[in-house]
Amino acid sequence: MISKTIQGQQRIIIENLSPQLDAGRFAVKAFVGDTIKVEADIFLDGHDQLAARLRYKFSTDETWTEKKMTFVNNDRYETSFEVSKNGFYTYTIEAWVDHAATWEHEIDMKIKDGQQVNVELLMGANILDKMSKIASKEDKTELKATAKIFRDNNTYNEAIAFTHSEKMHNWIEQYPDKQFTTTHKELKLWVDREKAAFSSWYSMFPRSASSKKGQHGTFKDVEENVLPRLKSLGFDVLYIPPIHPIGTQFRKGKNNSTTYLEGEPGVPYAIGSELGGHTDILPELGTLDDLKHLIATCQDMGIELAMDLAIQCSPDHPWAKEHPEWFKIRPDGTIQYAENPPKKYQDIYPINFESENWQGLWEELKTVIMTWAEWGVRIIRVDNPHTKAFGFWEWIIAEVQAVYPDMIFLAEAFTKPKVMAQLAKLGYTHSYTYYTWRNTKAELIGYMNELTKTEQALYMRPNFWANTHDILPWCLQTGLEPMFIIRYFMAATLSANYGIFGPVYEYMFNEGNPNKEEYKNSEKYEIKYWDWQMENKLTHVIRKTNEARIENSALQRTNNITFCDIQNDQVLAYLKTHPNGNKILSVVNLDPYNRQGGNVRIPLNLIHKHPDQEYIVHDLITGAKYVWRGEYNFIDLDPHIMPMHLFRIEDI
C-alpha cells in the first residue's frame, strides 16, 4: 500500500532556499526598507519546463503577494521583495510543471523544423480551454476563439503564427495550470524598525546626574544636565541601569564591599525592597511621572530611553515573600542566594527557571515588560540573559513584539559564542559582542567577517561597546588618548549600532581594580559627580563621528563592510557603501604610539571608478580634502595628531 501522505504526481523539488535559518526553526531578520533576495534550487525530472513564484505576506495581510522567480543558472532561481513594515513576514516558494510553456517551446521547434503540427495544435487548444476557465472575462472570449482557430484545419497557418505570438506567451504566464504544485515550507522573516539598524548609545547612572556634588541625581537632573550633552554629542539612545528600589539585606558598599556604611546607595542590580520591585521606582530618582516626563523629553530631542531588565531580586524584593516557589529553596528552608563557589553573592536571589510555577513566573515577567512599555519604553537592555532559560526568551520576546513590534531587546550576554548566537536566534534585536576584546587587525577583520559574511549576518546584530559600566578593557587601562579615540571610533564606524559608558569614557578614566577589567571605584557602588559640560579632543571626535553617522547612510548599516588591503599590520581600512551612492572609507592606525602609513587598496568596483579616474576623499573629522586616483593611495597617520581618517568618497 502506498502511504496516503505521498503526493505521487508532484514532480518538483525546491531545495536550499535562502535566506533561511536552521531549516526555518528561527526567523531571519531584516530592517524596514530592506530588499530581501530570495533564491532556491528548483528542478524536476525530465525535460519539462517549470514555473516558480515567490509568495510573501505581512502578518496582517489576508492574501499573498506573488513574484515570478527567474532562472539564474545550475537550477538556481531568484527574485526579491521589499519589506516596508515592522513585524513578521511569511514567505515561501511554489513551483509547478509548466506544461503550457513546454508545449510552446516544443511546437516552436517542430514548426521551425517544418513538421506538421496538427496534433500539437489540438494540444494547444486544450491548454487554451483550461486557461479560459480562470481567465478574465475579456480574455475568456478571446481564448475560446483562439482554441477554435487551433482546432480548425482551415486556419492552420493562422494558428501556427499565433503559437509564437506575444499574446500566447503572456497568457501562458498569466493563466498558469498549477497542477501538482510543490510548495516550500513557509519561512518567517522578522523586520525591525530603523532604530534597530542604526543607533548611538550612551550609558550613565542617573544617580550621578546631579549638578551638586554629593547629591543623589534624579530623572530631572538627567533631563537638565545629561540630555543636552547627549544631543550635542549626537547620541540617540540613553541607556540607564535599573531604577527600582534597592534592597538593604547584604547591601554592597563602595568597591563591592560586603559591608556598607549608612547612607551608601547600594547596587541598582539588587532589585527590590519593601518599596516594591521591578515595576516600582527608587524614590531618590523621582516619581513614575518624573520618569514618564524624562521619556517624553527624550522623545522630543530625538533620543530614546533604554531601560535595564535584570531578572533577579534582592532578598527584600516582594517576590521573595509572595513567590518563594520562583526561587531555589535550600533544605533548611531558606532561599538560595547567588553563588559561584566558593564565592557568595548574598545580596542577590537568582530566579529558578525550573520552578514548578514557571507559567506564573513568565506571566509576571511579561507584566513587568508590558508595564514599562505602557510607560513608553521601547528599548530594553537585558542583563545577563544567558543565565535565564532560552525558552523563556523566545516566548517573551514574541509576546511583547506581538503587541509592540517596535520593541528592541539588547542582550548583555558576554558569554560563550554559541550561547550568544542562540539568544540572537531566539529573537534578541541586538547583542553585545566580543568587540571590546578585539584589538589587532587580524582579530578585527576576522570578527567582522564572522558577524557580517557568515550565517550570523541573518540573525546577529552587533552592538559594539568600547567600555561598559562593568568592563574597563586592558587596552583602555593604558590611559592613552589615541587608544580611547581609536576604540571609540572603530566601535562607531565598524558597527552601525554602538555605545559607550560615560562620562568615564570621555574623561578617559583608566584606573581598574588590580588584575581585573573593571573600574576602580565603580559607579555601580557609589554616586559620582561629573561636569556635564566637559569638552576635550575625544568629545570633538565623538561629535564629528556621530555627525558623520547621521549624515552618511553607509555608516547606518553594518553588513555593508569591505576591508581594504593595506600592507601594514597596524593599519585597518574598511569601506562601507550604500545603494544610494554614499561611500565611507575609514582608515585607522591601531598603534597608539607611532606613525603608521601605507598604500590603501580601494576596491574600484565598489566605488565605481576607473583605474585612472580621480576622486576626492573628504575627511569628515578634520574637513580636509585630498584628490586620489585609481586603486592604491597613500595614507600616513600620526596617532598623536589624529589616529584615523573618516573619508567620504566624493566625485571631483
Add this chain to the structure above:
Amino acid sequence: MISKTIQGQQRIIIENLSPQLDAGRFAVKAFVGDTIKVEADIFLDGHDQLAARLRYKFSTDETWTEKKMTFVNNDRYETSFEVSKNGFYTYTIEAWVDHAATWEHEIDMKIKDGQQVNVELLMGANILDKMSKIASKEDKTELKATAKIFRDNNTYNEAIAFTHSEKMHNWIEQYPDKQFTTTHKELKLWVDREKAAFSSWYSMFPRSASSKKGQHGTFKDVEENVLPRLKSLGFDVLYIPPIHPIGTQFRKGKNNSTTYLEGEPGVPYAIGSELGGHTDILPELGTLDDLKHLIATCQDMGIELAMDLAIQCSPDHPWAKEHPEWFKIRPDGTIQYAENPPKKYQDIYPINFESENWQGLWEELKTVIMTWAEWGVRIIRVDNPHTKAFGFWEWIIAEVQAVYPDMIFLAEAFTKPKVMAQLAKLGYTHSYTYYTWRNTKAELIGYMNELTKTEQALYMRPNFWANTHDILPWCLQTGLEPMFIIRYFMAATLSANYGIFGPVYEYMFNEGNPNKEEYKNSEKYEIKYWDWQMENKLTHVIRKTNEARIENSALQRTNNITFCDIQNDQVLAYLKTHPNGNKILSVVNLDPYNRQGGNVRIPLNLIHKHPDQEYIVHDLITGAKYVWRGEYNFIDLDPHIMPMHLFRIEDI
C-alpha cells in the same frame, strides 16, 4: 496564555548535530563496519553542568543503546558508534541538566575553601534519595545508608569525605536525574553491505557473447566465455543491458537507423513485445531458468549480476494495451512517443508519472523489481532515473530495501549536478559521475574533493566509469594506449567503485560517430563477435590493478583520499589509507605523450613516518620496490612504458 506545547522547564539546546542531511529530511549513508562519529553543540543557560547521551538502534532493535557524549570544546560534544548490520539505524541525542554533577562540583569548591556545608550535605542526601528510586537492589541499600550519613551531623566528616569519592561520582553517572530532558529529533542512517563500498564492474551485451561469429549470444555463452575472463581480470559485478523481448514497431537498425533490415536484433532498451515486458526474457538469450543458472554461476565465482531497469516501453509492450493511462495520450488518441523536438524516438513510449493511476503504475514497477529480486538479482542499474519522478524513486527504493536491504541501485543519471545529487539523497546506492569528463589535474582534484570532502560524502557514492556503451569520451577517441591505461587506472584507484564497458575498452576501440562521444557501430544496435581470450598490456594493467584492489583495503574505500603536492600539472598523486595500516600511493602521468616527473610530497603524518625515516614503496603493477625517505621523493613516468605507479607503502 502560554501555549501548552511549550516545555517551560526544559533548558538545554542541542544544535548542529552531525552527521545529518538537510535537517534530517534524508538519511545519511554508511557501510557495514563503519564507525559513525556523532557530534553536536549542547549547552544551557547559566553555570549548571549537563550530561548528554547518544541513543541509537537498528530498525529491529526494541531498545536504544546509549553512549555518553564527551565534551570537546566550545560547547561541542562527541562520541561514536559502530554499525554492524545492513539496514536502517536511528540515532538521536538526549541531554539534561546534571544537578547532581553541579552539586558535586560546588560542594567540592566549598569544602576546599573551608566552608561549612551542612545544608549542601542535606541537598546531597536528597540527591541520593532520588537515585535510590532507580538504583539496583544492592545500591539502593547503600544509597539510603549514605543519605543517612549525609543527614547526620555526627557523621559530618565521613559525609564530606564521601562527597568526592569515586563511588559518589559513579552513582552520579549511573543514576542520572533526567528531568526536563531535551531530545533531538531522531535521525536516520542507512547502512549498506560491503559490496556498495567496493565493487569492480564489467559491462557487456550478452548477445555478443557467442564464440561463433554471427550467432546471437546466450546466457550460456556468457557463462562459458565471459565469466572466466571476468574472474581472471578480477571483476566482481557483471552488468548487462535489458534482456527482455524487443519491440518491432519503429525498431532501430544498425547505427541507430530509423529503418531496420530483416534479422536485425533491435535495441534492448525498446522493451516489450507480444512476448512480454519487463519480467520476461528475450528467447534468443535463453529461458528464465538459464538466467537463474547464470546468476547462480556468477555467485559461485564471486561475481554478482546487475540487471538494467529502463522504465520505458516499445509500442509493442503489453502495458501499452493494458494500461494506456500510464502514458501520455495525444489529442488524436495515440500514445505519445519519446521526443526531443525536433527529434522523434518513435520506438519508445515514455511513462507519464503524472498519470491519474500513478499508484497502479508504482505497484507494477515494484512488482518488476520484486520479481527480479526473487530470481536472485541484488544489483540494479537504473537507466535515466532523472527522467522519472523523484518521489517514485524515494518510495520504491525504500519499499524494495525494506525486504531486500542488500539491494544496490546504481543511478545512470548523466545530468545536472543538483538532479544527480537529489537521486543519491533519495536512496540511490551508487551514482554514475562526471569522472568520464574530468581530465586535467585541477578538474580531477576539484571533483574528488567535491565528492569526498563536502556534504556529498554523506550521501553520494561515486561509481567511476572510463566508458559506457553510450559514451566514448573524446579522450579515448585519440586511441592512445597510455590514455586507455590512465583512464582505466584512475577510475579504479580514485573510486572504490568503478566500471568499464568491454570488450571495446580492452580492445582500445576508439572510433566514434562524427562529433559525438558515442561509439560508431554501437553494440546497442547490432550483435558483435569478440575474442574473449584477448590479452594485451591493458588487460595486464586491469588484472594487476584489480588484484591490488582486492588485497589492499585502502583501495576499497573512496572518501579516504588525500591528494599529494607535486610541482607538475601533468602528474596526479593521491594517497589512500585504511585504519588497518594499509597505505596506497597512486601517481599518474596525465600526459599520454611525454615523460613527466617531479617530487611527490608525502603527508608523513598520514603514513606515520618521521622526516628522516626510510620506507619502501612497492609498485603493485610492476613489482618494483624503491626505498624512499622523508617527505619529498622523486618520480618519473614514461607513458609509453607505464604511465603510473601503484605504490604500497611498506615498512623497511
